[in-house]
Ligand code: SAH
């Protein structure tokens with residue numbers, strides 16, 4: 001298997017081009033094709049000499065995510081199911097900053113990306129872990145999610161303008177017509193898709209570096225949020241990375257008793273260890289942590305829980321993001337009534353904690369991660385595939 005071109009940094013490419021005796025400006029041209037114009041084939045890179053393109057093709061792959069399924073429309077939350085080169089499926093979810101309430105187009109978009117195929121952590125409420133863990137995503141497969149979504153967005157805009165040729169599939173079209181440069185659609189990244197990002201640490205950090213670099217994605221590190229179920233040692237490692245990512249902790253329980261019931265990872269890293277790591281992170285980085293708390297009826301939604309939760313949030317100078325549970329087919333959990341959620345957030349606020357209650361965007365299209373993949377894989381299995 002060839003190394004994929006989108007798993008290399010500029011420095012690595014420069015070393016390779018030097019070894020080949022190619023001038024340095026060719027690297028800049030290549031990077032422009034890859035990240036500004038999202039080229040999907042070597043042939044599209046028309047200002048690179050044919051001999052160089054042949055050498056690149058011989059030594060590197062240029063993998064493009066193939067769209068398997070899509071839900072939602074451009075002015076709402078859109079969910080993309082991608083098929084990888086080995087046939088595995090992953091998801092990315094595109095969320096406009098202001099879903100077009102008044103029919104206007106939103107120019108700011110958050111993309112939620114995956115880091116693994118499946119997940120090994122098996123949180124009881126989550127679709128991503130239901131069928132276990134298959135593999136880590138490579139650097140290029142993390143990076144490609146942004147580019148692939150943007151490629152599709154352009155195709156859709158063109159289709160609306162009636163310019164799309166009916167006989168071409170979108171990817172074929174993208175292969176022939178790379179994007180115009182400087183039209184980044186995604187300006188905010190959340191690593192909250194399928195998988196546990198900190199369990200694929202090295203690939204994640206390298207991918208985020210590429211997405212952050214001015215020659216790559218150009219997305220500010222402060223606009224990248226990494227979410228973890230609580231891998232304490234990796235949180236400490238993240239604290240000493242030079243880049244200023246945002247950190248979100250999937251807490252979902254403010255006591256070991258609650259957390260142990262729904263998150264097996266808590267047996268390995270119980271709250272005192274997780275909170276210790278978060279405290280260190282907060283001290284080193286001086287950045288605010290977000291505590292994610294899914295509200296699940298009868299599990300973690302009693303007002304009693306707001307007291308230890310508020311104590312934790314204050315200790316960590318963290319804000320709390322409450323998310324009413326999104327139903328997963330085949331799992332028994334349900335979200336609490338709206339009044340229960342409102343009371344919960346009010347109790348936290350009364351305790352001087354900054355808390356927000358997310359009124360789900362995209363809940364109607366299975367936006368909670370892992371659900372579209374699970375559904376598709378089960379459908380394929382049932383169809384004998
Ligand atoms: N593995 C990482 C990142 C991916 S999960 C983590 O757990 O943080 C992204 C977020 O979605 C997590 O906070 C997760 O707990 C939450 N989540 C999973 N299933 C959900 C569901 N059915 N409804 C609402 N949120 C869910």
Ligand code: SF4
Nearest residue numbers: 119121123126129229
């Ligand atoms: Fe994995 Fe996160 Fe889902 Fe837990 S919540 S199973 S860690 S993806």
